[in-house]
Amino acid sequence: MNMTTRITCVCPGKPIRRERADAVLALAEAEFPRIELSFADQCFEEHGHFAGDDSQRLNAFLAAANDPQVDAVWFAMGGYGAMRIAAPAIAGLTQAARGKTFLGYSDAGTMLAALYRAGIGKPVHGPLAGDVRREGGEDAVRRVLRYLSGEEVALEGGLDERPVAAFNLMTLAMLCGTELMPDLSGHVVLVEEVAEHLYAVDRLFFHVTQHLRGIAGLRLGRIGDVPENDRPFGMTEEEIAMYWCERSGIPYLGRADIGHDAANAIVPFGVARSAVGA
Amino acid sequence: MNMTTRITCVCPGKPIRRERADAVLALAEAEFPRIELSFADQCFEEHGHFAGDDSQRLNAFLAAANDPQVDAVWFAMGGYGAMRIAAPAIAGLTQAARGKTFLGYSDAGTMLAALYRAGIGKPVHGPLAGDVRREGGEDAVRRVLRYLSGEEVALEGGLDERPVAAFNLMTLAMLCGTELMPDLSGHVVLVEEVAEHLYAVDRLFFHVTQHLRGIAGLRLGRIGDVPENDRPFGMTEEEIAMYWCERSGIPYLGRADIGHDAANAIVPFGVARSAVGA
Numbered sequence: 001m002n003m004t005t006r007i008t009c010v011c012p013g014k015p016i017r018r019e020r021a022d023a024v025l026a027l028a029e030a031e032f033p034r035i036e037l038s039f040a041d042q043c044f045e046e047h048g049h050f051a052g053d054d055s056q057r058l059n060a061f062l063a064a065a066n067d068p069q070v071d072a073v074w075f076a077m078g079g080y081g082a083m084r085i086a087a088p089a090i091a092g093l094t095q096a097a098r099g100k101t102f103l104g105y106s107d108a109g110t111m112l113a114a115l116y117r118a119g120i121g122k123p124v125h126g127p128l129a130g131d132v133r134r135e136g137g138e139d140a141v142r143r144v145l146r147y148l149s150g151e152e153v154a155l156e157g158g159l160d161e162r163p164v165a166a167f168n169l170m171t172l173a174m175l176c177g178t179e180l181m182p183d184l185s186g187h188v189v190l191v192e193e194v195a196e197h198l199y200a201v202d203r204l205f206f207h208v209t210q211h212l213r214g215i216a217g218l219r220l221g222r223i224g225d226v227p228e229n230d231r232p233f234g235m236t237e238e239e240i241a242m243y244w245c246e247r248s249g250i251p252y253l254g255r256a257d258i259g260h261d262a263a264n265a266i267v268p269f270g271v272a273r274s275a276v277g278a
Numbered sequence: 279m280n281m282t283t284r285i286t287c288v289c290p291g292k293p294i295r296r297e298r299a300d301a302v303l304a305l306a307e308a309e310f311p312r313i314e315l316s317f318a319d320q321c322f323e324e325h326g327h328f329a330g331d332d333s334q335r336l337n338a339f340l341a342a343a344n345d346p347q348v349d350a351v352w353f354a355m356g357g358y359g360a361m362r363i364a365a366p367a368i369a370g371l372t373q374a375a376r377g378k379t380f381l382g383y384s385d386a387g388t389m390l391a392a393l394y395r396a397g398i399g400k401p402v403h404g405p406l407a408g409d410v411r412r413e414g415g416e417d418a419v420r421r422v423l424r425y426l427s428g429e430e431v432a433l434e435g436g437l438d439e440r441p442v443a444a445f446n447l448m449t450l451a452m453l454c455g456t457e458l459m460p461d462l463s464g465h466v467v468l469v470e471e472v473a474e475h476l477y478a479v480d481r482l483f484f485h486v487t488q489h490l491r492g493i494a495g496l497r498l499g500r501i502g503d504v505p506e507n508d509r510p511f512g513m514t515e516e517e518i519a520m521y522w523c524e525r526s527g528i529p530y531l532g533r534a535d536i537g538h539d540a541a542n543a544i545v546p547f548g549v550a551r552s553a554v555g556a
Binding site: 046047048049050079080081083084170173174176177178179198199200202203204206207210211229231232233234235 | 324327328359361451452454456481484485489509510512
């Protein structure tokens with residue numbers, strides 16, 4: 001392991017606010033003297049919804065991923081946008097990308113999926129730099145920085161010899177059956193969702209369980225910030241997950257400690273290892 | 279053609295309010311003496327989000343679809359729920375269902391898709407009975423009643439010898455790659471959406487264009503009631519549609535006159551014919 005871990009943040013979807021990036025940089029500087037952390041300028045660009053147009057986001061990702069001096073690419077924000085650049089991003093990767101860790105979740109799960117499908121690098125579900133804004137967010141940032149510098153960090157509990165992958169439910173649903181979707185046969189698949197009505201969660205479960213037949217099982221993360229509807233849905237999120245797992249013959253394996261919050265666990269794709277260098 | 283057209287309304291998703299059903303019944307009685315219209319009791323049931331539990335909705339659909347005295351099944355409301363019952367619904371259909379017209383849209387598009395895949399009956403995209411509540415809704419109801427009784431009615435414009443299908447974009451996205459999805463190769467596919475952010479529309483277009491390679495082309499209906507976001511998306515809905523069509527090699531064929539509104543055009547699935555009895 002290098003004495004120094006070099007981490008570059010990029011934003012494949014939405015931009016990160018400057019003050020939040022500064023908070024992450026300050027924390028890293030104060031507490032992680034052996035980490036060199038930087039944010040690509042692209043993280044602060046604005047182009048409609050996005051952190052720069054498709055070319056800017058693609059080029060920033062490729063510059064970081066293909067830089068042999070960079071150990072890890074950390075996705076700084078989610079939102080939406082990775083689906084527009086993931087295919088050309090994979091096509092543009094060079095040998096230097098193969099040893100890297102790529103970490104994030106939510107919309108950035110699209111990048112993890114595409115990398116995992118291509119067998120490039122080490123995709124890891126975990127907090128975004130932008131999660132620093134959340135209650136407890138500094139601890140989420142510390143967890144990522146410790147993980148990326150090769151320290152022992154508590155990962156998602158209950159991981160075993162079976163390969164695993166973790167996704168935002170909507171992101172996974174949009175990936176199913178596309179050129180970005182990895183083969184998750186035999187995998188334990190963890191899903192979480194935020195800000196979706198329970199009827200939409202039910203609908204997403206129909207879609208993903210249809211596509212995920214052959215996985216080892218499904219675990220349900222947090223379904224957060226469910227908007228109030230004009231009527232109760234009539235089932236809890238766990239009843240929804242269990243119903244669709246049962247209907248599609250997918251083992252339901254209980255809850256997972258992932259979600260759009262600071263407690264969001266780190267889940268390395270594939271067979272779990274405790275840290276980058278392990 | 280029978281002198282009398284018998285139409286039964288069912289609700290595979292949400293219930294319809296009694297006063298709206300009454301308004302549709304009154305209009306039919308006043309203006310369509312040769313139509314016998316009825317609402318299944320199930321339409322007024324409430325079970326959480328749904329118009330009765332899955333069994334009630336399934337049984338009401340099958341009772342109407344398998345009744346040899348019924349000429350058409352009219353989906354009275356959308357919302358969400360058809361995905362839970364569509365597979366057993368198709369499995370339970372008998373010979374009596376084969377000659378029938380099934381009409382609706384939005385969530386009910388799931389039923390149309392499953393019927394079209396199975397080659398059973400005549401699935402038709404068109405206004406729901408519950409659209410009576412909209413501005414101009416009585417005209418939407420009249421259009422459906424005229425169509426179902428075999429009168430000449432203006433259909434979606436520009437239909438030609440190519441087969442066609444029309445869907446709510448989210449509904450179509452959730453159907454892609456599932457056991458309910460018909461083969462739309464060679465079809466002109468019309469899509470509309472309501473109450474989704476433009477970033478979600480963009481994401482849905484990624485998903486459906488990945489799945490719809492091989493269609494004859496795509497036409498864009500109305501993208502209505504787009505919620506205000508914290509920033510502009512940066513593209514119009516038509517730019518989104520054209521972008522993803524271009525990327526996936528699907529011909530973009532212009533706009534369509536469908537949407538969650540009273541002007542929502544009637545679009546018979548398959549090769550267009552002007553009316554039920556034509």
